[in-house]
Amino acid sequence: MALFKDIMETVRMIDKENLDIRTTTMGISLLDCIDHDPHKSQTRIYDKITHSAEHLVEEADKIASEIGIPIVNKRISVTPMALIAGATDLKNYAPFAETLDRAAAEVGVNYIGGFSALVPKGATKADNILIQSIPEALASTEHVCASVNIGSTKAGINMDCVKLMGHIVKQCAELTKDNESVGASKLVVFCNAVEDNPFMAGAFHGVGQPDKVLHVGVSGPGVVKVALEKNQHATMDELAEIIKKTAFKITRAGQFVGTTVAKRLNIPFGILDLSLAPTPAIGDSVARIIEEMGIQHCGGPGTTAALAMLNDAVKKGGIMASTSVGGLSGAFIPVSEDEGMISAARNGHITIEKLEAMTCVCSVGLDMIAIPGDTPDDTISAIIADEAAIGMVNNKTTACRLIPAIGKTVGDEVTYGGLFGSAPVMPVNLSDASVFVNRGGKIPAPIHSFKN
Amino acid sequence: MRAVVTVIGKDKIGVIYRVSEILSQSKVNIEDISQTILQDVFTMVMLVDLSKSNCQFSELKDRLDALGKEIGMTIRIQNEDIFNAMHTI
Structure with a gap:
């Protein structure tokens, strides 16, 4: 058994010093949800997320109760959406954000990250559509978080995209001006983004990750x-x-x-x-x-x-x-x-x-x-x-x-x-x-x- | 599963009895127990074995919590593994 003083130290950390687990975040690959038909793709995304994370909140809560340390947030990160939605002919990807939002609500997580584009070296057509869709996506959803990686040590900084992001950040705030400009708080502009980040608003599930993690x-x-x-x-x-x-x-x-x-x-x-x-x-x-x-x-x-x-x-x-x-x-x-x-x-x-x-x-x-x-x-x-x-x-x-x-x-x-x-x-x-x-x-x- | 029960609060008669009563009713075995009283603050740590327990962990936790509220002390039960994880290399 751990020593008496060690046990009491842990109890004190929880009781008096706010020790908690800030987040458990499930990463889910959506690469197998790609389809030219946006409705089919969105159905697959919804089904995969709700199936994969069906027990996430329940199990996390159970463990928090067993060990007596709160797990504050249960969250999900998904494959950068530009890679998924890019197969469709849509000119606006906000409907994909709405799908993520519904799936997040269904499984009971408070945020879902991955309405994202990675453009350090340049943007594809899909990346550009996604970035332009961010203000509407964040204004029309509650749980979705967005991120854009505009630079890296290996690639340098994409200044065309930096210029665009100043405008997008402002638009996110404008579209939610009646709600403390909250849209902008759900958008992160990265340099050297990591693909295994569990923290919001910048979490996404990189393509080098397993199917679920x-x-x-x-x-x-x-x-x-x-x-x-x-x-x-x-x-x-x-x-x-x-x-x-x-x-x-x-x-x-x-x-x-x-x-x-x-x-x-x-x-x-x-x-x-x-x-x-x-x-x-x-x-x-x-x-x-x-x-x-x-x-x-x-x-x-x-x-x-x-x-x-x-x-x-x-x-x-x-x-x-x-x-x-x-x-x-x-x-x-x-x-x-x-x-x-x-x-x-x-x-x-x-x-x-x-x-x-x-x-x-x-x-x-x-x-x-x-x-x-x-x-x-x-x-x-x-x-x-x-x-x-x-x-x-x-x-x-x-x-x-x-x-x-x-x-x-x-x-x-x-x-x-x-x-x-x-x-x-x-x-x-x-x-x-x-x-x-x-x-x-x-x-x-x-x-x-x-x-x- | 083994768990650690901690009881903290102002010392009073019958604390160990009341906690042990719940554990016994739940078929939970007490393997080790230690306590100190420092400036009238009673602190007790029990190591218990739940392998033959006749109730869910959450149920036991709720009963201990209710007892704690009744007698004005804080009673926790936590999986032993978390302490081993945090305090051993």
């Missing part, structure tokens, strides 16, 4: 923060060691849940994403960990260094704990979903520029950031290009999930409630980038991508 994403900022609170006078390397040990335990919990759910559903276990994923709940914040290290307000000088150490230590502890680490794996810094970030943004301690710097050392990017609703499309594109460049040059995943808050400006807030929290509208540098963005073409892959 079960991924898990763990959390635990609260547990890390409490561990640091107990060591007020530790040096940074001592703090790193504490974070590693804590990450090990959190990861093991996730690994156990993932492998057990996969076994009971009789599908392979995929990866464990050991990201520190915050929520708006008090005591579940990445920003507060940084402040615990001695930065007065998250966003102040020292923040990037503190985050770099945190991110690295989480990975080292997690990699020791699981041989299946994948996905994004790092610390997330979504503004609206982190109580400490919301506070820092409200009080002007953190800016988009500082968040951009922070994304150089952690996963994943400029995430859940509300910007003024009248921000020009080209400015949004230029921010996306900056973030993609960080990912491309540093060989890491970066992403943008910007929410142009239509009808709102700096000082206002968008409020979603639940895990999505609320986002103070943050000021954007309005220096004109339109000439740069409208050049189009490609930013070539960096020199260090030529490794063969």
Whole structure:
């Protein structure tokens, strides 16, 4: 039997420190649902998802009850829809999103990701149709999430698509302006997207994945923060060691849940994403960990260094704990979903520029950031290009999930409630980038991508 | 399956009796038990074997939870494997 103190430590982590499993995400390949006839294809998609994930929620809930650790989200990722819908003659793929939405509702998951296109080197006709369909797809569905990969270290950045995405992000917000521009919160623009990410809104099931697979994403900022609170006078390397040990335990919990759910559903276990994923709940914040290290307000000088150490230590502890680490794996810094970030943004301690710097050392990017609703499309594109460049040059995943808050400006807030929290509208540098963005073409892959 | 029962709360007479009563009625065997009382906070950990149990895990969990509410303590039952996973290399 585990030691008395170990058992009580786990109980305390659950009771007082918000330890939970953030998500179990079932990846489902839809490649066998391709058909020239859109109705046939949509029927196959619906049937495959509802059949494959029939017991996902039930089994996850059962295991959560057995081990006493909540599994917050049950989700599904599917093959990038441009690859499936491209076989049809449709000029708008929103009906495919509606099919995904119905299937998600039927099996009881809260989000389904994969209304996606991968265009780092260029877009096919289907990719273009899908991207143009995103605003309508996200406005007309509740559970569907979309993503577009516009660059990679190997391919460079597709600037034609970057230009387009500024416009699409804005349209997503416009079409949902009566609902806090929520459409934009369900769209992620990636560089170096990973095909086994279990976290929304950017999850999709890559073509290199098996037919079905079960991924898990763990959390635990609260547990890390409490561990640091107990060591007020530790040096940074001592703090790193504490974070590693804590990450090990959190990861093991996730690994156990993932492998057990996969076994009971009789599908392979995929990866464990050991990201520190915050929520708006008090005591579940990445920003507060940084402040615990001695930065007065998250966003102040020292923040990037503190985050770099945190991110690295989480990975080292997690990699020791699981041989299946994948996905994004790092610390997330979504503004609206982190109580400490919301506070820092409200009080002007953190800016988009500082968040951009922070994304150089952690996963994943400029995430859940509300910007003024009248921000020009080209400015949004230029921010996306900056973030993609960080990912491309540093060989890491970066992403943008910007929410142009239509009808709102700096000082206002968008409020979603639940895990999505609320986002103070943050000021954007309005220096004109339109000439740069409208050049189009490609930013070539960096020199260090030529490794063969 | 083996599970760990933890009982935490203000110490009072008959806690072990009441918990053991439910376990016994459910044909759950107690294999190990340890407890401490620190500043009037009672903490007990039991290792139990459910292989001969006559009820579903969820049912047992609900009964322990109800007892916890009745006597003003927190009573949990969790699969032992999660503790082994988290605390052993």
